[in-house]
Amino acid sequence: MIELRNLTKYYPTERGRKYVFRDLNITFPGGHSIGVLGRNGAGKSTLLRILGGIEAPDNGEVICDESISWPVGLSGGFQGSLSARDNVRFVCRVFGAYGEEMERIIKYVEDFAEIGDYFDLPVGIYSHGMKSRVTFGTSMAFDFDYYLIDEVMAVGDPIFRKKSSAVFKEKLEGASVILVSHNLKEIAELCDSALVVERGQVNAFEDVQEGISYYQDLIKAVK
Amino acid sequence: MTVTMLKRTPLQIEKAVLFALIMRELKTRFGGRLIGLFWVLFEPVMTIYILLFIRSVLRARYLGPTIDYPVYHVCAMIPFFVFRSCWFRTMEAVSGNQGLFAYRQVKPFDAMIARITLEGWIYAFVYLCVVGTLAWFGMKFMPDDPLMFLWCWVVQIALGFGFGEVSLVLAHGKPHVKMFLHLLVTPIYLLSGILIPLSQFPPSVQYWLMFNPTAHLVEVERVAYYHEYTPIPGTNIWYPVMWALCSIALGHVLYRLNRLKLLRK
Numbered sequence: 042m043i044e045l046r047n048l049t050k051y052y053p054t055e056r057g058r059k060y061v062f063r064d065l066n067i068t069f070p071g072g073h074s075i076g077v078l079g080r081n082g083a084g085k086s087t088l089l090r091i092l093g094g095i096e097a098p099d100n101g102e103v104i105c106d107e108s109i110s111w112p113v114g115l116s117g118g119f120q121g122s123l124s125a126r127d128n129v130r131f132v133c134r135v136f137g138a139y140g141e142e143m144e145r146i147i148k149y150v151e152d153f154a155e156i157g158d159y160f161d162l163p164v165g166i167y168s169h170g171m172k173s174r175v176t177f178g179t180s181m182a183f184d185f186d187y188y189l190i191d192e193v194m195a196v197g198d199p200i201f202r203k204k205s206s207a208v209f210k211e212k213l214e215g216a217s218v219i220l221v222s223h224n225l226k227e228i229a230e231l232c233d234s235a236l237v238v239e240r241g242q243v244n245a246f247e248d249v250q251e252g253i254s255y256y257q258d259l260i261k262a263v264k
Numbered sequence: 265m266t267v268t269m270l271k272r273t274p275l276q277i278e279k280a281v282l283f284a285l286i287m288r289e290l291k292t293r294f295g296g297r298l299i300g301l302f303w304v305l306f307e308p309v310m311t312i313y314i315l316l317f318i319r320s321v322l323r324a325r326y327l328g329p330t331i332d333y334p335v336y337h338v339c340a341m342i343p344f345f346v347f348r349s350c351w352f353r354t355m356e357a358v359s360g361n362q363g364l365f366a367y368r369q370v371k372p373f374d375a376m377i378a379r380i381t382l383e384g385w386i387y388a389f390v391y392l393c394v395v396g397t398l399a400w401f402g403m404k405f406m407p408d409d410p411l412m413f414l415w416c417w418v419v420q421i422a423l424g425f426g427f428g429e430v431s432l433v434l435a436h437g438k439p440h441v442k443m444f445l446h447l448l449v450t451p452i453y454l455l456s457g458i459l460i461p462l463s464q465f466p467p468s469v470q471y472w473l474m475f476n477p478t479a480h481l482v483e484v485e486r487v488a489y490y491h492e493y494t495p496i497p498g499t500n501i502w503y504p505v506m507w508a509l510c511s512i513a514l515g516h517v518l519y520r521l522n523r524l525k526l527l528r529k
Contacts, residue, residue, distance in 0.1 A: 052528075094368030097524055117366035122292050134284030135367050137272060
């Protein structure tokens with residue numbers, strides 16, 4: 042279970058404080074996968090970063106008794122000057138996997154990513170799709186109670202999507218996901234509940250279909 | 265295939281993160297090749313040899329019957345390079361590791377510690393290489409007061425770390441400030457008495473030059489190496505120690521206040 046209590050987050054800018062969230066109270070029930078919907082700049086990624094422990098809220102707290110993955114997204118997590126292999130090694134070391142265990146993880150990611158020689162070339166030269174293969178694969182190699190996934194699957198080709206979906210579904214039998222995506226089909230398929238983020242507020246929907254139709258109405262209203 | 269996550273103590277996590285970061289630093293600095301290792305270690309060694317050659321063969325000064333000019337030079341110069349390098353490596357610790365803070369265990373502070381650790385080891389190696397070669401030519405290898413000399417190294421590293429931490433926060437996202445600091449270090453170097461002995465300046469100027477903490481360290485290092493060396497009056501090891509402690513304290517405060525801002529791009 043993850044609980045957000047009176048969560049407030051703002052960024053100081055030249056034009057005053059920009060609030061992303063104000064006094065947010067949400068409880069994510071255990072064993073539920075949650076899709077996060079919202080337009081660009083609504084605060085979806087910020088939410089993931091707060092849940093992932095990278096950014097601290099300006100007020101309020103995140104209470105959690107389960108393990109949460111790092112936010113798996115295209116930005117961050119990997120050092121551009123290092124190869125994928127070295128980046129995966131780094132993650133292994135941070136999470137305390139050494140020796141044979143590390144080798145197994147690297148092998149797993151290499152097989153999952155299927156990017157051939159690029160696996161030993163600097164991540165900085167990768168395309169979005171290649172990067173997402175590696176970042177997604179790396180997170181799949183570790184066991185968490187919650188996976189924070191930020192639009193990584195969206196940039197993959199159909200074959201990768203199919204494969205990642207399959208691996209992911211297997212994972213979701215024992216774990217949950219908090220998935221940011223603009224692909225409503227994907228959210229409907231993988232998530233049980235939905236959060237719609239808009240203008241500093243978050244509407245929670247127990248049923249994912251309800252959330253999706255609310256979001257679609259929201260988009261229509263803007264159009 | 266999956267990995268089961270074990271609950272770890274904070275100390276275990278810290279150790280794992282530091283190890284991961286040091287390995288990462290090694291990898292990027294050495295480029296993963298033997299030639300990279302060679303370059304990182306021998307580039308400063310070669311620089312120092314060339315400087316030494318110019319100073320001691322072409323422009324040597326007589327310092328008394330027992331003091332070897334090259335050793336006199338190197339025993340102050342390399343510790344200063346440690347200071348300088350710790351300063352700037354710490355200052356760039358966040359920008360150089362940006363992507364890796366996505367893991368909640370990894371904090372900018374860890375990156376700074378990893379960097380100064382590596383810098384300390386690299387320069388210890390460089391030092392042993394240079395002084396070892398000089399010893400081969402029959403010059404002095406062991407300082408008269410090895411503990412004092414080691415203590416000077418610690419203070420240099422601490423000073424570099426403190427300066428680095430303060431400049432990391434103050435210059436975050438401001439490349440022109442970083443550039444200014446890079447320019448600032450040259451006058452500090454030139455006025456700390458490494459190349460030009462401070463005794464050559466009139467006492468009224470010396471008074472002002474001794475506000476520079478590295479000038480004190482240079483004098484103390486030379487005394488530690490050669491008991492017969494006469495330092496500038498007023499030399500005091502506790503003066504740079506205070507600088508180091510104050511800058512680290514200030515750096516910690518600034519870091520704590522701005523730790524969230526540092527993680528934002």
